Amino acid sequence: MNVGARLSGILLVAALAIFGALVGTYPTYLVSLAMINVIAALGLNLLTGNSGQISLCHSSFIAIGAYGATLLTARYGVPFWIAIPLAAAISALVGAALGAPASRLKGIYLALATLGFLQIVQLAIEEFADITGGVRGMKVPRPELVRGVRVTEYAIFLIVLGVCAIAVWTAGNILRSRVGRELNAVRLSPHAAQALGISVARVKLAAFALSAAYAGVAGGLLSIVVGFIDPVEFGISASLRQITFIVVGGLGSVAGSVIGATVLSALPEVLRPVKEYNDIIYTMILLGFLLFVPRGLITIWTGLLRMFPRAPVAAVTEARAK
Amino acid sequence: MTVILSLQLAIAGISVGSIYALVALAIVIPFKASGVLNFGQGEIVTLGAYAALILTQLALPYPVVLASVLLVGAVGGIAIERVLIRPIVKAPEFTLVIATFAIGLLIKGVLALRFGDSPAALDGPFGSAPLLIGGLRFNPTAVWIFACTLLVTFSVIAFFRHTRLGKAMRAVSISPEAARLMGIKVETVYRWSWAISTAIGALAGLLVAPLIGINPEIGQLILRGLLAAVIGGFTSIPGALVGGLAVGLIETFSGVIVGSTFKNLVPFLLLMLLLVFRPQGLFGAADIQRV
Numbered sequence: 114m115n116v117g118a119r120l121s122g123i124l125l126v127a128a129l130a131i132f133g134a135l136v137g138t139y140p141t142y143l144v145s146l147a148m149i150n151v152i153a154a155l156g157l158n159l160l161t162g163n164s165g166q167i168s169l170c171h172s173s174f175i176a177i178g179a180y181g182a183t184l185l186t187a188r189y190g191v192p193f194w195i196a197i198p199l200a201a202a203i204s205a206l207v208g209a210a211l212g213a214p215a216s217r218l219k220g221i222y223l224a225l226a227t228l229g230f231l232q233i234v235q236l237a238i239e240e241f242a243d244i245t246g247g248v249r250g251m252k253v254p255r256p257e258l259v260r261g262v263r264v265t266e267y268a269i270f271l272i273v274l275g276v277c278a279i280a281v282w283t284a285g286n287i288l289r290s291r292v293g294r295e296l297n298a299v300r301l302s303p304h305a306a307q308a309l310g311i312s313v314a315r316v317k318l319a320a321f322a323l324s325a326a327y328a329g330v331a332g333g334l335l336s337i338v339v340g341f342i343d344p345v346e347f348g349i350s351a352s353l354r355q356i357t358f359i360v361v362g363g364l365g366s367v368a369g370s371v372i373g374a375t376v377l378s379a380l381p382e383v384l385r386p387v388k389e390y391n392d393i394i395y396t397m398i399l400l401g402f403l404l405f406v407p408r409g410l411i412t413i414w415t416g417l418l419r420m421f422p423r424a425p426v427a428a429v430t431e432a433r434a435k
Numbered sequence: 436m437t438v439i440l441s442l443q444l445a446i447a448g449i450s451v452g453s454i455y456a457l458v459a460l461a462i463v464i465p466f467k468a469s470g471v472l473n474f475g476q477g478e479i480v481t482l483g484a485y486a487a488l489i490l491t492q493l494a495l496p497y498p499v500v501l502a503s504v505l506l507v508g509a510v511g512g513i514a515i516e517r518v519l520i521r522p523i524v525k526a527p528e529f530t531l532v533i534a535t536f537a538i539g540l541l542i543k544g545v546l547a548l549r550f551g552d553s554p555a556a557l558d559g560p561f562g563s564a565p566l567l568i569g570g571l572r573f574n575p576t577a578v579w580i581f582a583c584t585l586l587v588t589f590s591v592i593a594f595f596r597h598t599r600l601g602k603a604m605r606a607v608s609i610s611p612e613a614a615r616l617m618g619i620k621v622e623t624v625y626r627w628s629w630a631i632s633t634a635i636g637a638l639a640g641l642l643v644a645p646l647i648g649i650n651p652e653i654g655q656l657i658l659r660g661l662l663a664a665v666i667g668g669f670t671s672i673p674g675a676l677v678g679g680l681a682v683g684l685i686e687t688f689s690g691v692i693v694g695s696t697f698k699n700l701v702p703f704l705l706l707m708l709l710l711v712f713r714p715q716g717l718f719g720a721a722d723i724q725r726v
Contacts, residue, residue, distance in 0.1 A: 229706040
């Protein structure tokens with residue numbers, strides 16, 4: 114990450130923190146949801162955009178994070194700031210467990226396996242109602258720092274903001290590291306990657322675990338921000354919403370995840386007057402991008418860069434700085 | 436479990452299984468021809484059910500309704516293939532999976548907007564008074580569904596064996612390039628594979644409506660259809676029939692054996708186990724690329 118990007122990132126976080134302090138609870142709530150979507154999209158993009166594996170069960174990992182954190186807090190009195198990382202770890206473990214067999218499948222077979230897993234998680238939440246509240250859902254206890262010390266809504270907003278910033282930064286670093294290059298290599302040519310000594314199965318499994326960890330964090334944060342969880346939020350349409358984020362933003366790019374999730378999180382607010390058409394518009398956007406802009410909004414940015422080419426010297430310096 | 440009860444359960448299993456078999460068939464045909472798995476097929480079933488509802492409300496006789504539903508399905512399939520699938524048929528598999536999913540959601544969204552979430556009912560062509568044969572009760576609708584499923588399956592098998600278009604489809608499924616060099620219009624084959632599959636899907640909607648009622652969520656059937664297709668090996672027409680009946684039977688009997696809590700989980704656990712240990716299905720023809 115060059116200095117400019119780092120600086121603008123810090124400025125953006127500071128601006129959002131001030132924004133949260135100034136405006137009312139509803140705008141902060143919406144921005145929190147958007148940032149949670151960004152976290153989830155980052156995870157899915159590492160799996161689908163970079164390692165090239167289709168996943169239709171991203172919302173199941175969000176569910177595991179949300180239910181895991183809520184149950185740890187409500188049943189065992191674990192404070193939320195331990196419960197959420199713990200739930201994310203559980204989600205990552207389940208991701209790895211699914212990734213082990215799934216990494217041997219590809220294409221539609223992987224899509225089917227993840228679809229089956231999504232149904233299993235959804236049915237498990239619905240059927241084991243005495244633990245999960247079933248279809249009626251479950252109320253999330255107000256987050257407490259320690260027993261008896263409640264956390265204000267603004268503090269929750271700051272936590273989500275902080276976690277989101279760390280998630281973006283981490284995802285960028287992962288992609289610039291050896292792991293990131295391995296993920297892309299496995300997508301571009303599994304055979305070549307294997308020939309170069311990359312363990313394709315291990316990388317695919319790692320991608321599943323990593324994306325499940327991101328989803329778990331998103332789910333945990335979602336539970337404390339919304340204060341209520343029910344299985345409807347974690348079905349196939351939620352998974353497709355996550356996929357829409359990364360398709361619209363740009364597959365395989367951190368900026369794509371951030372842009373896609375942010376733009377589409379704002380959409381329901383923009384479309385409030387035509388609320389009943391929401392699902393249809395959402396789906397048409399997804400189809401439109403798949404057909405006409407398969408590389409996502411991020412191409413607009415790269416297209417602009419190409420229109421205004423930099424001086425060769427500056428480009429070289431920047432390439433070195435990377 | 437008494438013999439009568441088991442037989443009665445088997446009848447119930449076969450009648451829902453027939454529907455799953457039709458859905459599986461509708462999934463397998465375009466997959467065989469073009470390698471595209473239509474995840475929106477479930478919503479074609481819903482579309483067929485609503486088409487049947489509207490046409491029945493116009494007081495049209497059953498054979499006319501049946502023919503029109505098949506036509507609606509076929510035309511819908513041709514339109515989807517031409518407008519949405521053909522431009523991306525060469526795109527990565529991810530694009531196709533998500534696009535077909537999105538097409539399904541779009542159809543479901545429009546239907547939900549037009550008809551609301553409130554369920555509607557449709558009568559079967561032969562009433563609902565059960566037939567009593569040898570102490571067993573047969574729902575006439577279920578018998579009709581089973582008969583239609585057998586007829587469709589064997590017609591499709593005969594179509595692939597004996598007609599020019601059917602043979603062309605088999606050629607394309609083996610190698611589109613070679614088929615094109617032999618003068619087969621690959622696009623035509625793709626188009627008709629979609630038309631046939633969506634007509635079958637719509638027929639499944641017409642048939643299932645008297646059993647489960649009509650609402651925008653009928654498309655959920657696709658999950659069972661997909662499982663049936665996996666059991667059948669994904670490219671086998673008789674496999675789809677056997678797979679569908681197997682899923683129907685497993686579902687009805689697992690309700691009795693493992694209790695209703697786990698009943699719904701059984702098909703999906705089975706799906707995962709099959710994909711992990713035997714992704715080529717029990718009829719084992721598909722070539723699975725393992726990495």
